[in-house]
Amino acid sequence: MRKSFGDPVAEDLRFVVRSVVGEDNFIDMQPNRSNNYCCGGGGGYLQSGYTEARHQYGQLKLNQIQATGAGYCIAPCHNCHAQIHDLSDHFDGGYHTVHLWTLICLSMGILGPKEREYLGDDLKDVDVFHPETDE
Amino acid sequence: MTVQPIAITGKKTTRLMDLVKTLLPEGGNLDLCLTCGACSSGCPATGLEGMDPRKFLRLAALGLDEELTTTPWVWMCSMCQRCIYVCPMKINIPQLVYYARQQWPRESRPKGILGSCDMALKHDTCSAMGASEDDFEFVVGDVLEEYRESQPEFADMEASLNRERAFFYLNQNSREPVTEPDEMVPLWKILHRVGADWTYGTKGWAAENYCMFLADDPAWEHIIRTKVKAVEDLGCRIWLNTE
Ligand code: SF4
Ligand code: SF4
Numbered sequence: 001m002r003k004s005f006g007d008p009v010a011e012d013l014r015f016v017v018r019s020v021v022g023e024d025n026f027i028d029m030q031p032n033r034s035n036n037y038c039c040g041g042g043g044g045y046l047q048s049g050y051t052e053a054r055h056q057y058g059q060l061k062l063n064q065i066q067a068t069g070a071g072y073c074i075a076p077c078h079n080c081h082a083q084i085h086d087l088s089d090h091f092d093g094g095y096h097t098v099h100l101w102t103l104i105c106l107s108m109g110i111l112g113p114k115e116r117e118y119l120g121d122d123l124k125d126v127d128v129f130h131p132e133t134d135e
Numbered sequence: 136m137t138v139q140p141i142a143i144t145g146k147k148t149t150r151l152m153d154l155v156k157t158l159l160p161e162g163g164n165l166d167l168c169l170t171c172g173a174c175s176s177g178c179p180a181t182g183l184e185g186m187d188p189r190k191f192l193r194l195a196a197l198g199l200d201e202e203l204t205t206t207p208w209v210w211m212c213s214m215c216q217r218c219i220y221v222c223p224m225k226i227n228i229p230q231l232v233y234y235a236r237q238q239w240p241r242e243s244r245p246k247g248i249l250g251s252c253d254m255a256l257k258h259d260t261c262s263a264m265g266a267s268e269d270d271f272e273f274v275v276g277d278v279l280e281e282y283r284e285s286q287p288e289f290a291d292m293e294a295s296l297n298r299e300r301a302f303f304y305l306n307q308n309s310r311e312p313v314t315e316p317d318e319m320v321p322l323w324k325i326l327h328r329v330g331a332d333w334t335y336g337t338k339g340w341a342a343e344n345y346c347m348f349l350a351d352d353p354a355w356e357h358i359i360r361t362k363v364k365a366v367e368d369l370g371c372r373i374w375l376n377t378e
């Protein structure tokens with residue numbers, strides 16, 4: 001997003017995230033914006049077979065996320081989502097990785113039970129839309 | 136970390152760098168390196184395979200093409216471009232990485248990337264997971280019907296396919312329809328709530344493009360042209376790729 005359209009568009013996304021999770025629950029990682037580091041999911045990395053290198057590469061991102069102390073990391077695309085999720089698994093990072101659409105729907109009260117794959121136990125049962133559809 | 140001096144061996148013929156310079160605007164500024172190291176200090180791939188972006192560019196400048204075109208490091212740089220952002224001379228190292236990838240015989244490039252590209256070339260869907268037009272149509276229809284019934288507030292939600300002149304043509308990563316179809320739904324709900332005029336297409340719907348990562352230009356172009364044609368054939372105004 002930022003690389004294709006620049007920092008101002010990323011600023012709009014920050015507005016969305018803040019609105020959805022609440023000002024107090026939003027923590028920017030450091031460094032951020034164009035100074036941020038790539039997570040290492042892109043460029044074909046996930047499919048390249050160089051898994052150990054990918055994990056080493058991702059340690060910078062892992063440290064950034066852990067330094068925020070946040071329980072959730074929002075990932076913008078599939079590559080990032082897969083890599084950041086895998087980093088938490090592999091290094092026991094202790095955070096969850098979510099798509100933005102999940103949080104938008106959760107905040108609007110329209111997130112059903114089967115759309116919560118990536119939420120942790122603390123949010124799994126919060127404000128479930130049509131809980132009876134969880135068979 | 137100890138740094139080994141690089142001994143220059145072999146004859147200098149034409150450098151890969153000269154070729155790359157002819158392909159890039161301003162020659163990619165490849166000759167302008169101050170060796171300041173800003174690129175390497177902020178590159179997450181620094182140290183992997185004993186390589187880093189500054190060193191990689193030095194190899195190129197010294198004409199050490201053998202090392203340049205055989206190091207697996209080119210697959211460990213994610214081409215994120217952070218090095219360009221911090222470089223005082225705006226040197227395009229990832230593009231050099233890209234052309235170094237291209238020097239690998241196609242069949243020797245990483246199997247996973249190669250397989251995903253080849254799979255995408257098989258169908259007009261461009262799906263790297265091999266999902267066909269019928270597969271996609273079935274999954275979307277099936278999931279939509281289920282949600283319309285079970286969540287009556289969304290009884291009139293649409294996830295249309297091939298609807299001509301919709302404002303947005305939405306791409307879809309193969310991962311959802313193939314492995315976790317319920318994950319398509321939150322985005323549909325949001326688009327429905329804001330009243331967006333959007334459609335999927337049975338052709339060119341897959342958002343991913345591994346042929347680009349494989350550095351296979353003709354295949355990459357084929358994938359892009361297939362996707363653009365799908366959008367244009369439907370007369371959609373905006374092509375939305377969620378990657
Ligand atoms: S940041 Fe630019 S000038 Fe500095 S070493 Fe890297 S490529 Fe050379
Ligand atoms: S594009 Fe490659 S070399 Fe440059 S910072 Fe990113 S990973 Fe490092």
